[in-house]
Amino acid sequence: MFTLLTRGLPSLKTRGFPKVKYPGNSDGYEPLLLEDSNSEDGNSKPPDVHIRMPRIVNTCPPGSPSLRLALVVLSIGAASHFLLFLDSVVDNLLPAAMPFFLSVYGDKENANHAWEMLVSSRIYGLAIGCFIAVLLSHRHGRKLAVVVGTILDVIGVILTLLIKYVPQGVLVATIGRLINGIGQGMVQTAGSVMLTELPPLKTRGTVLATLTMWACMGELGGMTISLDDFFGTPERWQWAMGFPLLVLLPALYILYHAPESPRYLFLENRENEARKSMSYYQSPADCKQSFEEILVEKNFTLQMQKEKVDENGNSSKKENDSLIRSILERLKDGKFTRALLIALFVQTFVHLDDWLWISYSTQIFENFGLSSGQAQKTSLIMSLPQAVISIALLGCFDNFNRRTLLIVPTVLSVIFGFFAIVVSTPAFSNFIPLFVIIPILATFDLSVAAISGESAYAIVPELFLANDKVLGSAIVGIVQNGFGGVLTNCLLTALNRHGIANVLIPFVIMNTVYAAVNYKCLPETAGKTPQEISRHFSSEFPGLNFFLYLKHKGSKVFAYLSARPMLVNVISFIFQLVCCLFLIDMGVQLYKNFGK
Numbered sequence: 001m002f003t004l005l006t007r008g009l010p011s012l013k014t015r016g017f018p019k020v021k022y023p024g025n026s027d028g029y030e031p032l033l034l035e036d037s038n039s040e041d042g043n044s045k046p047p048d049v050h051i052r053m054p055r056i057v058n059t060c061p062p063g064s065p066s067l068r069l070a071l072v073v074l075s076i077g078a079a080s081h082f083l084l085f086l087d088s089v090v091d092n093l094l095p096a097a098m099p100f101f102l103s104v105y106g107d108k109e110n111a112n113h114a115w116e117m118l119v120s121s122r123i124y125g126l127a128i129g130c131f132i133a134v135l136l137s138h139r140h141g142r143k144l145a146v147v148v149g150t151i152l153d154v155i156g157v158i159l160t161l162l163i164k165y166v167p168q169g170v171l172v173a174t175i176g177r178l179i180n181g182i183g184q185g186m187v188q189t190a191g192s193v194m195l196t197e198l199p200p201l202k203t204r205g206t207v208l209a210t211l212t213m214w215a216c217m218g219e220l221g222g223m224t225i226s227l228d229d230f231f232g233t234p235e236r237w238q239w240a241m242g243f244p245l246l247v248l249l250p251a252l253y254i255l256y257h258a259p260e261s262p263r264y265l266f267l268e269n270r271e272n273e274a275r276k277s278m279s280y281y282q283s284p285a286d287c288k289q290s291f292e293e294i295l296v297e298k299n300f301t302l303q304m305q306k307e308k309v310d311e312n313g314n315s316s317k318k319e320n321d322s323l324i325r326s327i328l329e330r331l332k333d334g335k336f337t338r339a340l341l342i343a344l345f346v347q348t349f350v351h352l353d354d355w356l357w358i359s360y361s362t363q364i365f366e367n368f369g370l371s372s373g374q375a376q377k378t379s380l381i382m383s384l385p386q387a388v389i390s391i392a393l394l395g396c397f398d399n400f401n402r403r404t405l406l407i408v409p410t411v412l413s414v415i416f417g418f419f420a421i422v423v424s425t426p427a428f429s430n431f432i433p434l435f436v437i438i439p440i441l442a443t444f445d446l447s448v449a450a451i452s453g454e455s456a457y458a459i460v461p462e463l464f465l466a467n468d469k470v471l472g473s474a475i476v477g478i479v480q481n482g483f484g485g486v487l488t489n490c491l492l493t494a495l496n497r498h499g500i501a502n503v504l505i506p507f508v509i510m511n512t513v514y515a516a517v518n519y520k521c522l523p524e525t526a527g528k529t530p531q532e533i534s535r536h537f538s539s540e541f542p543g544l545n546f547f548l549y550l551k552h553k554g555s556k557v558f559a560y561l562s563a564r565p566m567l568v569n570v571i572s573f574i575f576q577l578v579c580c581l582f583l584i585d586m587g588v589q590l591y592k593n594f595g596k
Contacts, residue, residue, distance in 0.1 A: 069198060069281045072258045073207050075251035076191035077214035079150040081457075082247060083184045084215045084358070086157075086177065088222025089240050090119050092362050092379055095372035096226070096237040104170060114170055116489050119359065121174045122181035123485035125156075129185020130477035136186070137470040138326075141268075142194040142261045149186030150252045154245065156180025161242045173241075181481075189477050193469040196461045197263035200286040201293065205398040205526060208458035209390075216383070216390040216450055218244075219358055223380040228373050266294050267466060293529060297466050300531045330471060338537040339463040340472055342521055346406070348480045349514050350456040351413060351449040352507045355487050357382070357442050363492065364442075364500055368435040378435075382443045390450040397454065402462075402526045403518065405455035409448035410515040416445045417508040424501035438500065462525040465534055 094115060101111035129149060136145040159176025163169040192211065199207045221243065226232040231240035262281065265274035274294075278287045330336050356364075361382060365375035397405075420441045423432055464472040494503050523536040 065279070065281055065283050065286075068258075069207075071254050072198065072281070073195060073210055074214075075254040075258075076146065076187060076195060077210050078247045078251040079146070079153055079255070080184050080188040080191050081211045081215040082218040082221075083153065083180065083244055085218035085222040085244055086122060086160075086180065086241060087119070088219040088358055088383075089226045089243075090115075090222075091359050092223050092226035092232060092376045093237045093240060094362060095366070095376075096228075096232050096234050099234050100164065100237075101170070112492060116492055118170065118174050118177060120485045120489040122156075122177040122184075123481050123488060125178040125181020125183075126185040126188070126481035127478040127485070128178075129182040129187075130189045130474040130481070131185075132182065133186040133189035134471055134474040137190050137193070141264050142190045142197070142470075143255070143258070145186050145190035146194065147252070147255050149183040149188075149190070150248060150255055152179050152183030152186065154183075154248050154252065156183060157242055157245055157248065161238060163238050163241075185477055185481065189474045190470060192457070192461050192473055194261050196469060197261040197466075198281045200282055200290055201527065201529070203398065204462070205402070205458050206394055208461065209394055209397045209454040211457045212450060212454035213390040213394060215453065216387040220380070220383045220387040223376070223383050227376050227380065232376060262290075263294055263297075263466060266291075267298055297530060300465075327471060330468060332541070334539045334541045335534050335537045336464070336468050336472070337541060339468075339534070340475060343460045343463050343472055343476045344479055345514075345517060346456050346522065347460045347476050348483055349510055350406075351410065351452050352487075352510055353413060353417060353445050353504075354449050354453070355484055356491060356503065356507065357446055359488050360492055360495060361442060364495060365435060365439060367495070367500070368438060369433075370435050378439045382439055382446060385443055386446040386450045389447055390454060393451060393454055397458075398526065400526075401524055402455050402459050403522055403524050406452050406459065406522070407515050407518055409452040410511055410518075412448045413445055413452070414508055414511045414515070416441050416448070417504050417511065420445075421501045421504050421508065424499065424504075459522070459525050462528075462530070463523075463533060465530045 097115070098108075098111060101114055102108065105111045105114055129152075133145045133149070136148065156176045156179035159179065160173045162176070163173035166172055192208070195207050195211070196204060222240075224230070225240045225243050226237070231237055259277040259280050260273070262274045262277040265271075265277055275287075275291075278290060282290060331340075361379045362372075362375045365378050366372060370378060420438060422428060423437050423441075424434060460476055461469050461473050491503070523533060525533055
């Protein structure tokens, strides 16, 4: 290359100087000095031209950064939210799998309980996986948790396929779904954080919205593959649960070869690796802007994490704090705790109807008079608009406010749920066939759920600062999936005993509360840095003022009663009388039971 620089300049020659490592730069440079050998005094005199040659010209593999980013983003989504395919497929497979479960358990009640445990075990696994992701990410970064989680996804699917071929096959499949849930929880927690750190700020919302797109595609794929025309038969139903392997194996290959999150590397003071990783995911122009944001973010984090020094000059922070200690320390910070409470509410209760329609829509439609095959096809048609909307929204997601995309669809869901309750009453069911109107309302409900879901999954990781994203996302995932596991474990029994109208009433009430609370408390996160969002939250611990208010009122009441001993005696006598009557009644009831 130096030959090209000196071509046409025969009077110039080079003299090497010691290589210098320039501070603040990740590459080493060898400065070359051009000098004139034809000076009048015969001595070489260097001119005023200095050239610094980079030792490493290009550390990034060939190809488009946008393409590499897209492959990693899609792989994370495939290894996490696409696995809702496994929740959707078990809904449609229930009629085809019931003969096998009846042959194992003998009666329908025990078979239904075994099926509920098979369905809910994966959701409990999700909660466990979220916690494991915190343990791994705390010391080893984002990538390890994502890769290990994807491997567990593959193992879990393989174990599920053995349900009819090994002794205690239902137990093996239940364990497999538990392992699969653990893997998805790990990828979902560490992967969603990774998705906030890989793209430039201007496309962060769209990247996070791909998670809901994958969820909708998984739900649609599960309902399609479990039709009678494919694998929804008593002979082939178990193979439908192995379809995710077709996307998990390529995703595992891509994620294994992808570099670690550049933001994580930079915050760990591994600047050279961070620059190489950033050039893998972003264009040079975006890299410059992202590094400026990271520097501001790092300075902000360091300022917030200043060590406390006692009067002897000793630091209160230990070098090897345990994970539990660090979690407790973060929970004492009002900014983190307030963001966590809002994130818990946003993601745990976002569109609760999803748990109902996705898990048990086929059973609901059968209860309204459709045959098994018709109910499966109706569930499939119900999911089509949701998938189309989730994909189409990616093109314009960052053009809307997150709050609008979360609150407005939730209000529409309340309206659709109210109509479903009304038409399910006996007065209307005689005029309108329920097997027609309920699937239509469910379709509208799931369509707006695609919009609110994309917004919720984008909002939650954006609420936390860089060092809090994994911990916050993990806690939210644990609570959400623990709640979902309990809900799905009892929904089928509730539907069969109480009907769809009575089950929908608490869902509609909760969606109403959800929209009102988010309108009041949720900050806008679109296009904002973590530091800007954190300014919305007070540093005081939530509820402290309320506790002080109760303490003040309690002290005033105590002082008032202390000044009136007669009143205290009367209240004490009434309380003792009530306790005696309660004990007498309990004794009478026990005597009657023993007498029987």
